[in-house]
Amino acid sequence: MADYKLIIKRFGILVIAMFLLDWGVGAVLKHFYFTKKNGADYRTNHVINKTKADVLIFGSSKAAYHYDTKIIGDSLHLSVYNAGRDLSYIYYHYALLEAALKRYTPKLIVLDTRANEFHMFKNGEDRDRINVLLPYYDSHPELRQVCLLRGPFERYKLLSKMYPYNSLILNELVELLPIARYKKDDSQDGYIAKYGQFKGGLRPYTVRDAVDTTAALYYKKFVELCKLRKVPLVVAFSPIYQDIHAAANRNVQYAMQVCKNNNVPVLNYLRDTTFASKPQYFYDDLHLNRQGSVVYSSIIGGKLRQLSTHK
């Protein structure tokens, strides 16, 4: 009997200590997270809580590296913010759109769509990457639906105040460095220039094109949400330096079909001749470098202007 009491007492102390630690460490991490001045988390926070840009560009790293906000803004005479983020997927884009639309109505939205937008990740990497939205779970109810896609037990894990910062601690630790507190955002309104030139050759596009139904559903929801809120949407496929046959690719065709059903204009530059034989425009076989992004942004800016004039 004495052992029972001792176990309960010691275990109770540990539970209380952990509860206090969770609360305390969680509060500290939250403070550092929401007072960041630069980096990907800062940009996510900016889109969710602050931006009032006329044009919002959504997408993954391709969006972040390909759309020069100054060139596109000058072309449209509108303010532009690039909400693209490395290793983000449609769930992230959709959540950000929901949060932004809750605050204001942009004049135009561009969604950069990857050729493997609906790729079926065996290890659930796409859902795993939703972790960057977890710090907003408590404060932004509109993001909860997406956060819970991570798994059936996610809502219970999110009872912890530290858990939303799981795998983000490194960014938080960097923020503790004195210099980081004063460093301004190194992007240009979300646009990140990549310097360097792709040295490899043209290789066939080999990514399997089976469509993940959940990703496809969220893509459709993204398009329909824009339609519902009467925000003009343009879908763009930015260039890659891989030999892809877009007409036979199920991912590309699904996106095209959704756009067609909702009267969304599509700008397909996946293998556009301006870029198709010019490796000097690429940073690697999936991303444009600074030089390529300038050319691409000029083209996209012009096209967007044309589309808005026609309307």
Added chain:
Amino acid sequence: MLFNSLHFVVFFLIVTPLYFILPHKFRWIMLLIASCYFYMTFIPIYILILIFTIIVDYFAGIWIEKSEGRERKFYLIISLVANIGVLAFFKYFNFLNENLTLLMSQFGLSNAVPYLKFILPVGLSFHTFQAMSYTIEVYRGNQAAERHFGIYSLYVMFYPQLVAGPIERPQNLLHQFYEKHPLTYENFSIGFKMILWGFFQKLVVADRLSIFVSAVYQNPGAYSSSMLLVAILFFAFQIYADFAGYSNIALGTARIMGFKLMTNFNTPFFSTSVTEYWRRWHISLNTWFSDYLFTPLMIANRDWGKAAVILALMVTFGLSGLWHGAGWTYIMYGLLHGVAVSYEFLTKKFRKKLSKAIPPIIYNNVSMLLVFTYVCLTWVFFRAQSWGDAIMVLKRLFAFQGKFFVFDNNLGVIIYSLMAIAILLVHDLSVHLNHGKSYFLYHKSAAVRMATYCFILVTIVLIGVFDGGQFIYFKF
């Protein structure tokens, strides 16, 4: 049901209190039902395989004990054939068939035997080896045949060690099912520490490292020599943390209920020879091979002198490699260790002289480094998806190709991984220097212990990879 799932947490929180609430005479029934449920959460139908081998071995044990001479041997052979037959059919059939096809094609013949399509029953190699251990020990007269069918079934199916060991011996485990185990603070405390550290090893180290390792091994041709080197080093820590993590959780869950299972890992990366490494790595499997294969083989050929030892070593390590998986890469992994242990056996005197000529601190640390390097290189065969990939990894590694640092999106993953490895090594060093007990987890000061628990829990929450996937050794 994976140990690193909330499903298991719920299961554990129901089964453990129930075990202590029930009167002793009903506990084995509850444990057996819980173990059946645990196993059936994978592929339910495969429990029939377990039932088949349990029935065969249960009766074989009794008949072996009752009979004499050749009849006794006959029953042992029946038991071994049943166990090895099941293992061979499910695990090695396609491998043998594939090699037969290859061999026949050399003579222009085609192989009409079809390939079988099924998923390997989880933990098959573990529970068949544990079952064989029972009948062999009864045959040798070291263990009385178990008359209680339920208790014998539980010996094979005891859920903490059912799917990934440790591979227990009947002398250590069977009698524990008859003993009354009250809930004690000591057992609870030791079990809790083991489980906590096991989860840290799995969630913070193994699953974190697997992110980078999997990316590299999926496409090794795309990575520079330096990145391949990082992946090779990371895999050594990944598999150690994965398997030792599983073992710790298994030992811990059993210990809370009062069961003492055998230790499976003892800081293997601090070994100063490959021979010592194998005394510290997957101890339950290696002692199994030593007791039931290596020693009998060596004794049978003792007239051959040193050649008998070398032969026994190569056969044992080759089969140990094959035990891990049906593939030539696994056999190669085993043979490479066989070569190293044979080399150490043949150069024992020379190395002893050398160790006296060099200051121990230098000799031991250099030896440790050499053993770790060699072990890491052998893991390439274990981890690579094919023979071709393994060769490619090694070729590219020594070709010094590509930029030294190509981190891009990997930088964060690598830094987290290094943090995890650093904590693991500090803990293991403290175990190594503190006679097998963690300096921090078993510190005499309650405050230090509590701080350690909190540190581990906070690290798990902040760096742990949740829903990272199954334990590597489950597939064996």
